Amino acid sequence: MAPTAYRHPLACSHASEPGAPAAHVDLLAALVNGDFTTPDFLTPRPESPQPRIRDELNGVVNLPTTSILKELDALWDGHLPQALRGPGWSVRSRVIEAIEHYWSHSFARFWVEHRSILAADIQYRATQMAAHGLAGALETLSPHVRLAVDQLTAVSRVGTSYAASLSGRDLVFVPSFFTLGASYPVDPTGPPMVIYPARGQRSTSAQPAPTGARGGHNLLSASRADLLGMLDGPTTTRELAASLGKTEQAVNQQLQALRTSGMVEASRSGRCVLYRRTEVGEDLLRMVRAHPAADHPIVEPVHLAGPHV
Incomplete structure (x- = not known):
């Protein structure tokens, strides 16, 4: 801002x-x-x-x-x-x-690519924490953030500094594209949180990916719209296949096409891969449902608004 x-x-x-x-x-x-x-x-x-x-x-x-x-x-x-x-x-x-x-x-038309950068940063911080502990992970965020026993402190270069007790409270790391260094809540009595510059920002740009690269030529058929409509929450390929009466291979092919187009995202939980709609997918599905047309059963994927700062 x-x-x-x-x-x-x-x-x-x-x-x-x-x-x-x-x-x-x-x-x-x-x-x-x-x-x-x-x-x-x-x-x-x-x-x-x-x-x-x-x-x-x-x-x-x-x-x-x-x-x-x-x-x-x-x-x-x-x-x-x-x-x-x-x-x-x-x-x-x-x-x-x-x-x-x-x-x-x-943001909306760029967010799928940028969100992947943030997800990669979270995985990196988790690895750092597992290897070096909380104090070691904090040192990789900013030289201005310190942990002494259970007291988190951060020194601001321009505004009010921060000090919060972690005793009995979880600390949340939040990667961001829009902070120059470590940022934190104004209210130190609230839940502790550190916002920091995400790794890999230089690999992103403000230019939307080419349509072909984002799967823009993969059209949303009626069957893919049905599949997208079932992803209200994290769901496995097996669950989707059973509900649709299709093979897991067929459903997985559809999911990968939707994922390439930025309408579906995947996350792993143990041995399972869970799929759910992205905000791009939600907006497209909402548009399809609001304007059903029997003579236009195929809709080209687009990036619609879905606020986030």
């Missing part, structure tokens, strides 16, 4: 987009103060290794308006920018609308 501060190409794409309303740009800029601090509700602690933007936005929607206003007031020490003034319900609505628009214009 502070494009000039970050090297990542996605960070500066929103303000330059012709479709970015000035009000949205002003509001997003107001969510970052002069110390590059943002309110904690914008960076919620993930509840799973692969959180989804809609779940995170729903978390903001369900927050008490007073909590949101309190965080914004603390962000600006009581001197709110004009973009954040007004009735609480209006401020909340405008914040969510701006974030959704920000996602749609700056």
Whole structure:
């Protein structure tokens, strides 16, 4: 949200987009103060290794308006920018609308590729922790993060530093494309979390992958739409094959085509490979269901909006 501060190409794409309303740009800029601090509700602690933007936005929607206003007031020490003034319900609505628009214009069409970079970073950190312990893993995040017994500290180069007790509490590592160094919650009494620059960012770009590379020529048939519709939660090939009355080999071929197109993602749990829809797949499925057409049973995969910051 502070494009000039970050090297990542996605960070500066929103303000330059012709479709970015000035009000949205002003509001997003107001969510970052002069110390590059943002309110904690914008960076919620993930509840799973692969959180989804809609779940995170729903978390903001369900927050008490007073909590949101309190965080914004603390962000600006009581001197709110004009973009954040007004009735609480209006401020909340405008914040969510701006974030959704920000996602749609700056992230949605790139997110499948970028998300894989974050997933790879999480695996790397897990390996580091297994080999060197929590303290050793923290040292690889940033030289400004330290662990002394059960006390986590982080020294900020521009804003308030951080100190939180880990006694009896889980620490969550969160890789990000949009932090210059270690970041952390504003409220040290909340669940401990460290946000840090993800490894491998230089291999990404703000240019969408070529259609052929993303499987754009693989069309979504009625059978693939049915398969996509069954992936509400993590599901195995065997479970899908049994439900559809097809062989596991046939279902696996369909899944791989959907995965190549960015509509399905896979994760391993023990010996099982679990598949589920991505946000790209959810948006495409929603579009197909909203506009069924017997004379157009095949729909070309596209990348639709699904907010995330």
